[in-house]
Amino acid sequence: MKRRIFLLGCAAASVAGCTVPNKDSSASDEVIARAAYRHDGPPALTLYTMVNNRTGAGAHTSLMINASQRVIFDPAGSVRHSRIPERGDVLYGITPVVEDVYTRAHARETYHAVIQHVEVPAAVAEKALRLAQANGAVAQAQCAKVTSGLLAQLPGFESIKVTWYPNKLSEQFGALPGVSTRELWEDDPDDKAIALAKFNEQLSAAGQ
Template identity: 60%
Template sequence: MRNPRVILALVAIALLSACGAQTAMNAPPEVVSRAAYVHGGPTAITLYTMVNNRSGSGAHSSIMINASQRVIFDPAGSVRHKAMPERDDVLFGITPAIADFYARAHARETYHVVIQRVEVPPEVAERALQLAISNGAVSQAQCALSITRILSQLPGFEPIRSTWFPNKLSESFAQLPGVTTERLYEYDDDDKEVALEAFDAEELVTQNQ
């Protein structure tokens, strides 16, 4: 018979590896306000799931919310940049270039990104935005759990089940009517700092053109 304590310990280790131990850094309100970006596309919620290419296990979850402004709720996330100021795990200023950078920073030789998007009524998107902003910073290993707690409060998201596991959240999200799914594979260096440095270099070139 397996030792229950050993099983619990293994589960704890797996969960701790799922989301990084990133400490939330709160940008000043005026910086967040200046960064606010309004995207002209349909109001929508996009779920990102970072999946290990070797094991197939889910490593991290986050959501992009397009409402009165577009943000990414990235609970206990590890991709941070001055171009997207953060308050309590909410990243602001998500322009098309930033959204592309965010996804590509996670897709590398060891992980790919599952991107699931569903359009929602404006009031639902706005409710999701306010819930994300008021949620507060999330402890490590609780990325999927914190997202399910937000989504389960939204009308139309009844299929979402509470879970600690990113892949399980992705499976629930896939049951929503109208969901579109794509997978982003890239084979960059496993070090996310390389992606950050590349983005800085691209920004510098753009500014000097």
């Protein structure tokens, strides 16, 4: 029965983009350095959980890290664009425009995004960044497992237990002191390509 439940979870994750074929995503050092973006807000971690609107099941987990630069650790994710440099499931150059596009690409008629944010000491954010960069590409259906394992290594996050389930990780993260939670619901068609197609227009308008 446990195996059957796990396989069903994998199927749901596949629809949301947590099970995609691993690929070579190795932007050069020069490209990554050129794209690096430092957000002027305080050091922080933002956990994204994509939730199936029909079943309530968690479908994908990712983590935005605001440290010496702002990145998104998107393990086995599927929101990719030629203008967002990536290496080992870490997306670079997370400007406000990129953050908005990334979030809205997940929130559509079939899924909504739970966005949980917490400020952390600079050293904690920097350690999260280094762990994400050192992790490398993540195997299929392991987004929550790897993200929870990363968080559990951070000072102040010792209560996080490793889990395969995005909703379980979201519950644990939400129980931490200082976490704010919001949800993003949209009624766009169930096609991330539509959101990404608008991305170039937004970048051009923002002068990026």
